[in-house]
Amino acid sequence: MRITLTVNGEERRLDVEPRRTLADALREDCGLTGTHLGCEHGACGACTVQVDGTAVRGCLLFAVQCDGSTVRTVEGLAAADGTPHPLQTAFSHEHALQCGFCSPGFLMLTAAALDEDPAVADDPDRLRELLASNLCRCTGYAAIRRAVRRAAGSGGTEPPAG
Amino acid sequence: MKPAAFAYTAASTLEDALRELAAAPEESHVLAGGQSLVLEMNHRAVRPTRLVDINTVPHLGLLQTDDAPDDGARLRVGPLVRHRAFEQPVDEGPLGRLLALAAHCLAHPPIRARGTMLGSLAYAHPTAEWPTLAVTLGAELDLRSVLGHRTLAAEEFLAGPFTTALAPGEMLTEARFPVLPSATGVAFLEHRPTAAGFAVLSVAVALRVADGTVVDARIGLAGAAPRPVRAPAAEGLLTGRPPTDEAITEAAAASAETVADPPADPPAGIPFRQHAVRVLTQRALHRARDDLTERT
Ligand SMILES: Cc1cc2nc3c(=O)[nH]c(=O)nc-3n(C[C@H](O)[C@H](O)[C@H](O)COP(=O)(O)OP(=O)(O)OC[C@H]3O[C@@H](n4cnc5c(N)ncnc54)[C@H](O)[C@@H]3O)c2cc1C
Numbered sequence: 001m002r003i004t005l006t007v008n009g010e011e012r013r014l015d016v017e018p019r020r021t022l023a024d025a026l027r028e029d030c031g032l033t034g035t036h037l038g039c040e041h042g043a044c045g046a047c048t049v050q051v052d053g054t055a056v057r058g059c060l061l062f063a064v065q066c067d068g069s070t071v072r073t074v075e076g077l078a079a080a081d082g083t084p085h086p087l088q089t090a091f092s093h094e095h096a097l098q099c100g101f102c103s104p105g106f107l108m109l110t111a112a113a114l115d116e117d118p119a120v121a122d123d124p125d126r127l128r129e130l131l132a133s134n135l136c137r138c139t140g141y142a143a144i145r146r147a148v149r150r151a152a153g154s155g156g157t158e159p160p161a162g
Numbered sequence: 163m164k165p166a167a168f169a170y171t172a173a174s175t176l177e178d179a180l181r182e183l184a185a186a187p188e189e190s191h192v193l194a195g196g197q198s199l200v201l202e203m204n205h206r207a208v209r210p211t212r213l214v215d216i217n218t219v220p221h222l223g224l225l226q227t228d229d230a231p232d233d234g235a236r237l238r239v240g241p242l243v244r245h246r247a248f249e250q251p252v253d254e255g256p257l258g259r260l261l262a263l264a265a266h267c268l269a270h271p272p273i274r275a276r277g278t279m280l281g282s283l284a285y286a287h288p289t290a291e292w293p294t295l296a297v298t299l300g301a302e303l304d305l306r307s308v309l310g311h312r313t314l315a316a317e318e319f320l321a322g323p324f325t326t327a328l329a330p331g332e333m334l335t336e337a338r339f340p341v342l343p344s345a346t347g348v349a350f351l352e353h354r355p356t357a358a359g360f361a362v363l364s365v366a367v368a369l370r371v372a373d374g375t376v377v378d379a380r381i382g383l384a385g386a387a388p389r390p391v392r393a394p395a396a397e398g399l400l401t402g403r404p405p406t407d408e409a410i411t412e413a414a415a416a417s418a419e420t421v422a423d424p425p426a427d428p429p430a431g432i433p434f435r436q437h438a439v440r441v442l443t444q445r446a447l448h449r450a451r452d453d454l455t456e457r458t
């Protein structure tokens with residue numbers, strides 16, 4: 001089926017089988033391999049991308065369902081001149097990644113959440129609920145939490161206990 | 163893995179979707195949020211040859227409270243209302259609070275942004291949150307096909323794990339929850355070892371109190387039986403008395419007796435499930451009582 005996606009601001013005309021997931025269309029048909037695939041059953045969140053501004057699992061959505069949509073991947077996170085997104089800088093400062101396999105998913109998840117409501121960084125319960133969406137086998141999550149708080153302007157410190 | 167090939171149709175109206183399903187009822191699946199269906203297709207646990215996407219149908223996101231002609235108000239929920247819609251209370255009363263408590267237990271924000279309440283009812287996982295609340299509160303469900311329309315109680319609709327009354331070609335088109343009177347205390351608690359899957363057990367409670375006496379007690383359990391059930395003996399022990407610590411302890415013990423033939427997955431023996439049901443019911447009843455005193 002012929003579909004059109006706007007990926008990171010660029011129009012992409014694709015011819016995909018209905019069974020092509022959005023994550024595979026991005027990786028295989030658009031050559032954007034920043035979006036990772038871990039489990040392909042919704043558990044790990046490595047495939048998280050934004051569709052029309054909302055963070056979703058790229059492995060649980062067919063590309064044909066996104067015809068006409070705007071998709072943002074980790075390749076589209078930095079500014080056009082290459083300046084990293086505040087979250088990317090904060091992930092680096094706080095050592096919020098080791099192997100980096102989960103990082104694109106965490107970045108797209110948390111970028112959408114901060115766009116929607118930056119106050120999520122100051123609410124320990126909401127932040128825990130958000131970060132529990134994705135799996136990281138390396139960092140133990142504390143550094144990711146600090147990075148999100150730093151990017152939101154709350155300082156790279158732990159949220160108050162709650 | 164990748165899904166097997168299928169033909170895809172984006173439905174333009176509800177009638178169109180029903181016609182598409184009727185064209186090959188056995189081979190077709192409705193595609194709602196896809197947060198259970200697509201992962202099962204990725205694993206080839208299911209291999210539908212036709213998918214009818216309802217995300218393209220306008221006006222299926224109905225979420226509103228209507229006054230029923232004879233008995234009270236009902237919250238009406240259409241097929242494209244996502245889990246996320248319940249994270250903030252949908253009404254000012256106890257129903258909105260109870261749905262919000264369950265919504266925050268259900269999966270994760272990105273899954274809640276896509277998955278639908280009606281899809282969850284149709285999927286009928288034995289410990290999914292919405293089927294448990296639908297049974298606890300006595301929700302009614304509308305089923306439609308090209309042949310006509312019928313309404314079932316949630317209890318009749320949910321036949322067992324992953325098994326419902328839906329016939330091939332039939333679609334769930336609406337769920338209706340009775341709006342809870344304001345003097346109702348609610349609670350929802352789960353036992354789950356990880357946020358990455360379904361709960362092992364859950365307990366939903368709605369306690370209506372008048373003049374210090376419980377006049378309506380609802381206790382719903384998931385993970386105690388093959389499908390969500392109520393605990394009538396425990397409810398009976400609470401009704402007609404004040405919700406004292408003693409009444410709560412007795413009801414929690416009776417609730418544990420409900421455990422019979424629980425789901426095999428995740429593996430947890432009957433003695434464990436009985437113990438956990440007793441503890442969770444006791445906590446949930448205390449919380450429901452606190453919920454009531456905090457508001458009145
Ligand atoms: C990692 C992960 C964790 C999860 N955790 C939980 C959890 O804790 N609790 C929980 O409840 N769920 C959980 N889920 C599942 C999620 O809630 C799904 O959204 C839900 O089970 C199915 O709803 P859906 O709209 O996504 O349906 P779909 O996946 O689109 O469909 C599921 C099935 O229902 C059928 N169907 C869908 N809508 C209709 C309809 N209107 N009429 C008739 N048939 C229909 C489909 O044909 C399909 O067979 C989890 C999912 C993932 C990936």
Ligand code: FES
Binds near residue numbers: 041043046058
């Ligand atoms: S690859 Fe999509 S959630 Fe793991």
Ligand code: FES
Binds near residue numbers: 098100102135136137
């Ligand atoms: S940095 Fe390795 S999985 Fe998260």
